[in-house]
Amino acid sequence: VSPQQFSALTEVLFRFLTEPKEVERFLAQLSDFATMNKISLGPLKNIVKSILLVPNGALKRNLSSEQVRADFIALGLSEEKASYFAEQWKVNSPTLTRLAVGQTLMINQLIDMEWKFGVTAGSSELEKVGSIFLQLKLVIKKGSQMENVYIELTLPQFYSFLHEMERVKTSLESFS
Amino acid sequence: QLVSALHNLTRHVVYRGLTRAEDILSLFPENFHQNLKNLLTKIILENINSWRNEAQASQISLPRLADMDWRVDIKTSSDSISRMAVPTCLLQLKIQEDVALCGNSPVLSALTVELSKETLDTMLEGLGRIRDQLSAVANK
Numbered sequence: 001v002s003p004q005q006f007s008a009l010t011e012v013l014f015r016f017l018t019e020p021k022e023v024e025r026f027l028a029q030l031s032d033f034a035t036m037n038k039i040s041l042g043p044l045k046n047i048v049k050s051i052l053l054v055p056n057g058a059l060k061r062n063l064s065s066e067q068v069r070a071d072f073i074a075l076g077l078s079e080e081k082a083s084y085f086a087e088q089w090k091v092n093s094p095t096l097t098r099l100a101v102g103q104t105l106m107i108n109q110l111i112d113m114e115w116k117f118g119v120t121a122g123s124s125e126l127e128k129v130g131s132i133f134l135q136l137k138l139v140i141k142k143g144s145q146m147e148n149v150y151i152e153l154t155l156p157q158f159y160s161f162l163h164e165m166e167r168v169k170t171s172l173e174s175f176s
Numbered sequence: 177q178l179v180s181a182l183h184n185l186t187r188h189v190v191y192r193g194l195t196r197a198e199d200i201l202s203l204f205p206e207n208f209h210q211n212l213k214n215l216l217t218k219i220i221l222e223n224i225n226s227w228r229n230e231a232q233a234s235q236i237s238l239p240r241l242a243d244m245d246w247r248v249d250i251k252t253s254s255d256s257i258s259r260m261a262v263p264t265c266l267l268q269l270k271i272q273e274d275v276a277l278c279g280n281s282p283v284l285s286a287l288t289v290e291l292s293k294e295t296l297d298t299m300l301e302g303l304g305r306i307r308d309q310l311s312a313v314a315n316k
Contacts, residue, residue, distance in 0.1 A: 059257055103254075104254040107266075108287070109290050110299070117309070133237070140287075151239055151269065153241045157241055158307075168267075172293050
């Protein structure tokens with residue numbers, strides 16, 4: 001495989017790694033590459049699969065780009081190509097790391113919040129009430145399903161909730 | 177019969193929100209015993225605020241927030257990446273189901289929610305907007 005072909009292939013690979021949802025585009029680009037360079041698609045796919053294992057393993061073990069280069073050379077790739085790949089790796093690793101962190105498991109993740117507030121006008125016990133209520137709707141991801149949770153808060157509760165959340169933010173910021 | 181009548185009287189007073197002695201006195205029939213009328217009015221007036229508060233507390237409502245707790249964790253590794261330092265927040269909300277339905281045995285459920293820093297920032301923005309809207313309403 002010539003250097004230009006290799007860099008084109010690497011580009012395709014990294015584009016897929018940074019956007020793992022674009023599977024179809026990746027496969028289309030792979031078959032374009034195969035036809036352009038007169039390589040058959042089957043063996044190319046196998047090679048690509050083994051190449052992809054390296055960045056994924058590197059992420060898991062937090063390898064530096066030198067280590068990635070050493071891995072590739074150990075696999076039998078030429079020095080020039082290994083260096084090129086390692087360079088690309090260094091450039092892309094922040095994005096890839098961010099993606100991996102984003103995939104980390106989250107328990108009951110809060111997805112969305114809606115609210116409304118209003119005044120209770122009357123009830124069956126009290127003819128005129130006039131008290132303010134706040135209703136929150138929290139959309140939570142439980143496993144793969146979304147669940148809506150509705151809560152009502154009084155004004156004092158709202159203010160202490162806001163206060164607590166601001167404390168959380170300060171705490172999170174001190175750890176970033 | 178006496179208890180039921182008293183009950184009706186107090187319910188009526190609470191419902192209408194009567195706070196003045198004259199209003200309550202006017203509810204009694206003409207030939208009611210004077211001293212008893214005054215005594216009853218005095219007792220009702222003493223209790224009216226706590227009765228109103230209790231009625232308000234046991235109104236039907238959506239599930240209410242009873243308590244909340246939080247903790248901040250730092251995620252250090254996972255199956256997809258072996259070293260990282262990502263702070264995350266766990267928020268536990270204790271929710272009480274409809275008070276009117278539960279009566280004297282409140283049903284409390286705990287919901288634990290995880291928030292990333294971005295989610296928390298967005299949530300705080302939303303809460304800030306609520307606070308601004310509330311003060312706009314209060315100042316009208």
